[in-house]
Amino acid sequence: MAKIHVVMKKEDLDGERLPGKVVVVLDVLFATSSIVTALAHGAVEVIPTLDGPSALSVASGRAAESFVLSGELNAITLEGFAQPTPIALVDQKLSGKTLIYSTTNGTVALGKSSEADHVFAAALLNGEAVVRHIEKSFASATVLLVCSGSVGNFNLEDFYGAGYLVSLFARAGGRHELSDAALAAQLLHDRADAYECLARGRVGRMMLERGLARELRFAAQKSRFDVVPRLEGGRLRAG
Numbered sequence: 001m002a003k004i005h006v007v008m009k010k011e012d013l014d015g016e017r018l019p020g021k022v023v024v025v026l027d028v029l030f031a032t033s034s035i036v037t038a039l040a041h042g043a044v045e046v047i048p049t050l051d052g053p054s055a056l057s058v059a060s061g062r063a064a065e066s067f068v069l070s071g072e073l074n075a076i077t078l079e080g081f082a083q084p085t086p087i088a089l090v091d092q093k094l095s096g097k098t099l100i101y102s103t104t105n106g107t108v109a110l111g112k113s114s115e116a117d118h119v120f121a122a123a124l125l126n127g128e129a130v131v132r133h134i135e136k137s138f139a140s141a142t143v144l145l146v147c148s149g150s151v152g153n154f155n156l157e158d159f160y161g162a163g164y165l166v167s168l169f170a171r172a173g174g175r176h177e178l179s180d181a182a183l184a185a186q187l188l189h190d191r192a193d194a195y196e197c198l199a200r201g202r203v204g205r206m207m208l209e210r211g212l213a214r215e216l217r218f219a220a221q222k223s224r225f226d227v228v229p230r231l232e233g234g235r236l237r238a239g
Contacts, residue, residue, distance in 0.1 A: 002134075003142040004169055005179040006162045009149030010109035022134060022141045023116040024165065026123060027148035028157040029203045030085045031106020032229075033123040033219040034070075035099075037086035039238040040126075040225040042095030043068075046236040048107035052078045055102040068092045071102030074151075075206060078102070085215045086125075109148040110231055116144070119231035124161055124194060128223035131168040133239065139174060145182070156201030163189025164222065195220040 007013060010025075026032055035046050049055040052071055055078075059069050070082040070089060077083045082092050084103055101107055106121075113119045118138065122130040122145075134143060145165055147158035163185035169176050170186065178186070188197075198204045198220050199213075207216055228239040 001175040001177055002138070002140060002169070003177045003179075004166060004182045005142070005144055006159070006166070006181040006185045007144050007146045008154050008159070008181065009147055009152065010105065010112050011149070011152050013112045013146060016144060018113065018116040020142070021116045022118045022120070022138050022143045023113040023146055024120045024122045024130060024134070024143065025106065025109045025113055025146045025148060026158045026161040027103070027106030027109060028123050028161045028219055029198060029207060030215065030219060031101070031103040031148065032121045033125055034084055034086045034089055035101065035106075035121045035229050035236055036123050036126045036225055036227050038089050038094050038099045039229055039236070040227045041090050043097055043099045046099045046101050046229065047234065048110045048236065049100065049102045050108055050111055052081070052102055055081070055100050058100050062098075067098040067100050068094055069100050072104060074104055085212065086218050087215055105148040105150055109146055110236075113146060114231065114234075121229040121231070121236055122161070122165060124164055124220060124222050126223065126225045126227050127161075127164050127168055129226045129228050131165055131172060133228045135169070135172045135174055145185070150203060155203055157198045157204060159185050160189055160192065160194065160197040163187070194222060
C-alpha cells in the first residue's frame with residue numbers, strides 16, 4: 001500500500017527522512033510548470049540551480065547555442081536571463097538544448113529533495129503522466145508531494161496542485177494511505193477551480209498585476225503533457 005503525504009513547503013523537508021522515499025516537487029507558478037513545458041518542447045535536459053551565480057557557473061564554457069539560461073530571484077527575471085515562465089520559454093526555441101534554470105523556490109526545492117531515492121517534477125500540466133508512472137513503478141512506496149511554497153510561506157497553488165495528484169492517485173484504483181495533509185489537498189482540489197486557485201493566491205495575484213494572465217491560464221491546464229521529469233545527477237530529463 002502506497003503512503004501519500006503532502007509537505008506544505010520546502011523548508012519542512014528538513015524534518016523528513018528522504019532516503020527510501022519518492023519525492024514529487026511542485027512549484028506551479030512557475031518553476032515546475034516551466035520545466036515540464038521545456039521538456040515537452042524538446043529540451044534535452046533541465047539543470048536546476050540554487051541561484052543565478054550557480055547557473056552562470058554551469059553555463060560557463062558551454063557553446064552559446066547549446067543552452068538557454070533562464071531564472072528569477074523574488075519574481076524578478078535575472079539580468080541577462082530569459083523570463084522563467086512556460087510560454088516565454090517556448091519562445092526560446094529549446095529543442096535540442098539544455099535549459100539552465102534558477103528560481104527562488106522551485107529549483108531550491110528540487111535541490112533539497114535530492115537525497116530521496118527518486119525525485120520528480122510535477123505540475124498541473126503533467127499530473128496524469130507522473131501519477132501513472134509512480135503507480136506502475138513504485139506501487140508500495142512512501143510518496144512525498146512537496147509544495148515548494150514561497151520563501152518559507154505556504155502557497156495555495158502548490159497545495160492545489162498536490163491535491164490534483166492525490167485525486168489522481170485515488171482514481172487510479174490502487175490502495176493508498178493518505179495523510180491528513182494529503183486528504184486536505186484532495187478536498188481543496190475536488191471542490192475548486194484550477195485557474196481560480198492560481199489567480200486568487202498571493203503569487204497569482206502578483207503575477208496578474210505584472211500582466212501574466214496568459215501564463216497563469218497556461219499553467220492551470222491539467223495533464224496537457226505526457227512528460228515525467230526525473231532528477232538524476234543534478235539534471236532533469238523526460239521519462
